[in-house]
Amino acid sequence: MNDLARATIYVTGLVQGVGFRPFVYRLAVSMDLKGYVVNLGDASVEIVVEGRVDAIKKFVERLRLEKPGPARIDSVLVEWLDFTGAFKDFQIMPSDHKVKQSGSSIPPDIAICDDCVKDLMSGDPRWSKYPFTCCAVCGPRFTMIVDLPYDRERTSMVKFPMCEFCRRDYEDPANRRYHAEGICCRFCGPKNELLDNSGAKVPCEDPIEEAAKLIKEGFIVAVKGIGGFHIACLATDDDVVLKLRKRRRRPQQPFAVMSPSLERVESFAYINQIEKELLTSKERPIVVLRFKPKSPISPWVSPGLDSIGVMLPYTGIHLLLLTYVDEPAVIMTSGNYPGEPMTITIDDALKRLSGIVDYFLTHDRDIVNRCDDSVVRVSGGVPTFLRRSRGYAPSPILFSGVEDKRGCVVALGGDLNVTTSFLMGNKCYVSQHIGDLDNLDSLDFLVQSYHFFKKALRVKEVDAIACDLNRTFASTKFAEELSKELGVPLVRVQHHHAHATSLMAEAGLGPNDEAAVIVMDGVGLGDDGTAWGGEVLLTTYERYKRVGCIKPYPLPGGDLCAYYPIRALAGLLSQAMSLEELEELLTNKFSSAFKYGPREVPVVVKQLRSGLNVVPSSSTGRYLDAVSAMLGVCTYRSYEGEPAMKLEALARAGDSNVAVDIPVVDKGKLSMVDASQIVLQLLTSMRDNPPSSIAKVAHVAIAKGLAEIACSKALEEGVKVVGVSGGAAVNEILIEVIEKEVSRHGLTLLRHRALPPGDGGLSAGQAVVGRFHLNA
């Protein structure tokens, strides 16, 4: 008998809502071990087994090796105890049995798995063409969870009682739908409906098939998915795409498309191995791919760009719809007006989208948590998030260099692409994409999201609230209110410091580590009151020194420069020539790029002369925008990032053989790249060089200048690591140049992998700074 023992095994990682407990059950039973498994609700499960020692050892080994696909094991801890003989069999204990206080993990949504696709395409009366088919390893989770622990009664599936067949599957340990909380079938689950745009039901046998027919005929259809409504229509027909642009008031913004299969994607875009894996992953994000020449897709899907955002179907609804439409791709863009959150209820969709769409393909399962699609771009072999949302959020990101101590810091992000973060121990729970806070609906969404996470993560006490330095942001105002209400400190974090620390934290840097981080961004408020955005910060979590930047140039009219980038060009050139020369140049060559044409030129020059309503800025984004306007690529910004995105697309076709000096000026300990001088040289080179090469060199020069400063400051201070963050750090050309410079200096380059380089990652950086301010 002495080879019998008991073991308590703690497994942490992504082990809840991914079919892990049923897997443990089947494994234990097959190995004749007795005991139980239970969710502890804090991203871990506890397994207690009794049996032969060698069998238990083998069991632990097989847990790691044979875990279900979507599960991720971070650690396994085994405690050996004496055999008691207390168990007759092996059981899955109810979740609430032993739920810990806080730090629960909220499972993200998982794309439909291959087995469920097979069921969907089979002749089985329960599953055939039934789009809500799911199992223990696939289907929606976060978007239907009301509270934790993740059990059916706390999801929006509660209003669909299981039929006897589903009940049987749910309770049968041998079935792959055993304990699948979202289980349902044609007899008991949610149903689709087709409505016209007045909300009247369209009688038809199969609403998805009918919607597909309508799309093929050129109609625009809103489709309710798992995280919100999409707007779907043909992507191959110019007239249809232009109709959508007109109705949606989005003249230029690229639309994402959904394609039925990888093979169909290959008919219009290049896909490398990493992109292939992303497209078919269980997270199934939108992947930004390069267009092939002679694509069947309308050029109006992403005008002026050489890329297109593509995803594969991730639910049964999408899969059936795309199969019936049978096109290379269908437009599948978020169902909202620009800036507003995605619509999630039928009533709201009818109110907001009836001016855009002709029909609604809807269903009767409630969307609890709105969740936009994630967007990823592979640059230089590294998948980089443009938006981290469905499929990834709200899985926590491990900040392994940050001390795992009790307490919680909540951070609320900036103003654009906002997310909220809860830093608990060394795990950072970053919310889904909330959006831009320039409208009340987005602000409401931020508030709701804060309350959901606070409840679901069982946060008893918040230690601090972190926000941006900018006091005019709605997120800052909300943070101020919260800090007052909860009676906890408010930590205001400089925008680019937060970008830098988000990078350091995801890379696992520790409290004493220092890095030289290049932050290439739009604009964020600097600690001197000016608009920063092209910075080199020598930084730890706690504090930073600004050791480099783009030499500040005036932005006449402030925010107007974001929309009319010719103003930023005027500002840059005003430092490289006299105002008289500038006025003549603008009048003769660029007057049509101003909103009010030639009349506006003297007004802008006057602004520059007086310094009234002029904001000094070191922004990388505005510099790129200015070059974009100078080359006539984009003179009005109709969506965020447009001038710079179009400039990058043009630059990819260019050479970098236009000679330019990259002047660096030193002012005390601060080294500055003189972007005005770069722009002046590019302007004079325009006569003899193609626009694509001017565009290319504009990128190369600024990236080289900033990288040079970062490397020399790092070497001076004995810092080994150079990082790159900020909204422009998704730009492939900039990254490539910086990568080369950094390795030429024998230093290591840190790039974002887990968080977006843009403002979607800001809250995570704020949270970690908040934590260190508490320690200080």
Ligand SMILES: [Zn+2]
């Ligand atoms: Zn499945």
Ligand SMILES: [Zn+2]
């Ligand atoms: Zn059923």
Ligand SMILES: [Zn+2]
């Ligand atoms: Zn930023």
